[in-house]
Amino acid sequence: MIATExxxxxxxxxxxxxxxxxxVGPGVTGLVGANGAGKSTLIKILLGLSPATEGRAEVLGLDVATKGAAIRERVGYMPEHDCLPPDVSATEFVVHMARMSGLPPTAARERTADTLRHVGLYEERYRPIGGYSTGMKQRVKLAQALVHDPQLVLLDEPTNGLDPVGRDEMLGLIRRIHTDFGISVLVTSHLLGELERTCDHVVVVDGGKLLRSSATTDFTQTTTTLAIEVTDTDEHPDGTRAVREALHARGVDVLDADSGLPGAGHVLLLTARGEETYDVVRDVVADLGLGLVRMEQRRHHISEVFHDSDEQRKEAVGHGS
Ligand SMILES: Nc1ncnc2c1ncn2[C@@H]1O[C@H](COP(=O)(O)OP(=O)(O)OP(=O)(O)O)[C@@H](O)[C@H]1O
Incomplete structure (x- = not known):
């Protein structure tokens, strides 16, 4: 779908x-990076709207330097910032965008009705956009990206400004763009956690450089942190400490309390190395006669990926010298 060199x-x-x-292949791909990592810049280059300084890129096999117009016919784009005219309704705006992409009037009206229904805008679609909530505006931006039935959509921070429920709804919609219509998606976010649930593949950028590009399952398998919380007993008044020592004796990594992860210090955090780690924790807690309050897989944050990669860089430098 997308190739850059x-x-x-x-x-x-x-x-x-x-x-x-x-x-980037077919399916739903997340482009993750902190603010300023270069995500929006990449999208503008892929659409042929901004020239690269060096290197090359293709979208759907078309060179971005020379085939921008052909790319924009086949690709939908949802910009990050608020860019909607306040005085027109969602229907008027999306019909207009469909006509701009070359659809004849009847097809434009039909596609607009279908697309607005798909993104969950019903009666409100006849009211002026200026009175819409942030979530409704995001849905209009998504609808105009989809209305001309593109092969690929580029969505720039579609969950920005949404509350947790709104985020979940938007992520569900994005997933269905692919499952219901077969349209591939590149979606940006500064939150790796939210994209893990939605995307088949995740690309992480930092400071304009590629940090990592992996299937989502590889991410969760290779960066698994377990959070463990146990009860105290008369025999073990500090149950957490007893478990920490017992796990250490069994060769299981317990992360430092100052690892920077939320909850560290109150719970034990350890790196799961597959099924057997769960068994070791269960046995250790049972042998000590403690109760297991919680054992859950931690959702990873972008900062941890950066942290890991910094460590890898330092190691690489260390080994090289
Ligand atoms: N037109 C421009 N002129 C100068 N600098 C720019 C321009 N556009 C982007 N930048 C800079 O390039 C870097 C990457 O910006 P970009 O908008 O691509 O990041 P981003 O990952 O999309 O972050 P955000 O989500 O905050 O938009 C930033 O340091 C930004 O300030």
């Missing part, structure tokens, strides 16, 4: 993309 974009004061080479 040593793609760079330099502004006078900042390098927004730094020799980025990545392949």
């Amino acid at each position: 040593s793609l760079s974009k330099r502004f006078p004061r900042v390098t927004a993309l730094d020799r980025l080479s990545v392949d």
Whole structure:
């Protein structure tokens, strides 16, 4: 769907993309990175709206440097910022965008009705957009990206400004774009956790560089932290400490309390190395006669991926010297 080769974009004061080479296949792909990582810059280059300084990129086999218009016919784009006209209704706006993409009037009206229904806008679609909530505006932006039945949509921070329920609804909609219509999706976010549930594949960028590109299942398998909480007993007044020592004796990594992870210090955090880690924890807690209050897989945060990669870089430097 998308292929970039040593793609760079330099502004006078900042390098927004730094020799980025990545392949994105069909399905739902998350593009994750902190604010300023280069996500929006990449999307604008992929749409042929902004030239790269160096390197090349193809979208649906079309070169972004020369085939921008053909790419934009086949690709939908949901911009990050509020860009909707306040005085027109969702229906008027989306019909207009469908006509702009070349659909004849009747087809434009039919596709608009279908698409607005798909994103969950019903009676409200005849009211002016200016009176909409943030969630409704995000849905209108999504609808205009889908209305011309593209092969691929690029969604820039579609969950921005939404409350947790709104985020979940938007993520469900994004998943269904692929499952119901077969349209592939590239969706950006600064939250790895939310994309883990929605995407088949995740690409992580930092400072314009590729940090990681993996199937979502690889992410969860290789970066699994378990949180354990146990009861205290008369025999073990500090149950947490007793478990920590027993696990250590069985060779299970217990992360430092100051690991920076939320909850560290109150619960034990350890790296799961597969099924057997669960068995070891169960046996250790049972042998000590403690109660297991909680054993759950921690959702990972983007900062941890950056942290891991920093450690890897340091290790690589250390080994090299
Ligand atoms: N037109 C521009 N002129 C100068 N610098 C720019 C321009 N556009 C982006 N940048 C800079 O390039 C870097 C990457 O910006 P970009 O918007 O691509 O990041 P992002 O990952 O999309 O973050 P955000 O979610 O905050 O938009 C930032 O440091 C930004 O300030």
